[in-house]
Amino acid sequence: MSLLTAATWVPWLVIGLPAGVRVDRLPRRAVMLTGDAVSCAVFAAVPPAHRFGALDVGGLLPAALLAGTAAVFFQTAYTAYLPGIVGAADQAEGNAKLHGSASAAQLAGTAAGGLIAQVLGVVDSMPTTAATFLVSFVCVSRIRHREPPAPVVVRARGALFKEVGEGVRLVARDPYLRSLTLFGAASNLFLGGCQTLLVVFLVRDVGMSGTGVGVLVAIGGAGGVLGALVVRGGVARFGTARALLAFELGVPALAPLMELTTRDAGLAFFAAGYACASVGVVAGNVIKAGFHQASCPAGVLGRVSACSSFSTTGPCRWARCSPAGWAPGSGCARRCGR
Incomplete structure (x- = not known):
């Protein structure tokens, strides 16, 4: 399970920075559509591979790497796309709605994931996962806004590394971007470990x-929706900096309650700790996304996003959207995607 989890994030280390350059030079909507199509194909191929006897850890690792590569381009383009289709005055609301709707969708998927896997089996439930990427493809394709053509750039030898360096230097020299990136790297180190062990803990130790x-x-992950709903009010009342500290450090301080989880009434400890972590992560992500979009020029936003993601690599799924996205109890095979 650790290998599969790591394989999904290896592409962030290998191609994360160059991907940011490509996203800044390509239509971002097209990049997102391609990422969805590749992910859909990867997950749809798992049942046939199983029937031909080619599905084992050795077969899942390439699938995880390919799905992770698609996620690198999709997520980098996704982050940089919003400022181009939403006015500056509406970006805070847009970020909150995106993170809130993502958390709500993940709640439904998480609650259904274990049930679908038990009814259909882990392998035969994979087309359901593939279908979610197909839905995403259709939704993104229906966006009516069309981006202006990317500027034609004549690249000399070594231009790719030069452009990567521009994004890295911008993050390294800006005290705010640098602080947010270092914080993300430190917190994701531990969140990544928690991500890997949580399902094992609930199944083996708690016996669920x-x-x-x-x-x-799903119950605990409802905090992600709550975080998206309250973050704008928190920023308006306390200011961006104080709200960020409260959501990223104050509320998640109750996350260790998850360690006290036992059967029956003891499950409330998990729900409470998980909900607090969800509130803090999603609300913090909304604030940070808005700061990146407001402070970075559109032409380098893809590279800045990729640099931050590379530094936190890979940003664990909890930190990028919501912890509800990674923990249905349907086995590690189903989670080798985004």
Whole structure:
């Protein structure tokens, strides 16, 4: 399970920085559509591979790497796309709605994930995962806004590394971007470990079924929706900096309650700790996304996003969207995607 989790984030280390350059030079909507198509194909190929006897850890690792590569380009383009289709005055609301709707969608998926896997089996439930990428493809394709043509750039030898360096230097020299990136790297180191062990802990130590894990995580993950709903009010009342400290450090301080989880009434400890972590992560991401979009020129936003993601690599799924996205109890095979 650790190998599969790591494989999804290896592409961030290998191609994360060059991907930022490409995203700044390509239509971002097209990049997102390609990422969805590749991910859909990867997950749809798992059941046939199983039927031909080619599905083992050795077969899942390439699938995880390919899905992770698609996620690198999709997420980098996704982050840089919003400022181009939403006015500056509406970007805070747009970020909150994107993170809130993502958390809400993940709640439904998490609650259903374990049940679907138990009814259909882990392998036969993979087309459901593929279908979610197909839905994303259709939704993105229906965006009516068309980006202006990317400028034609004549690149000399070594230009790719020069452009990567521009993004890295911008993050390294700006005290705010640098602080946010270092914070993300430190926190994601531990969140990544938590991500890997959480399902194992609930199944082996607490003794929960896959369906129970999905339902419990969905209950706790509702905090992500709450975080998206309250973040704008928190920023308006306390200011961006104080709100960021409160959401990233204050509220998640109750996350260790998850360690006290036991069966029956003891499950409330997990739900409470998980909900607090969800509130802090999602609200903090909304604030940080708005800061990046407001402070970085559109032409380098892809590189700045990629640099930050590379430094936190890979940003664990919890930190990028919501912890509800990674913990249905349907086995590691189903989670080798985004």
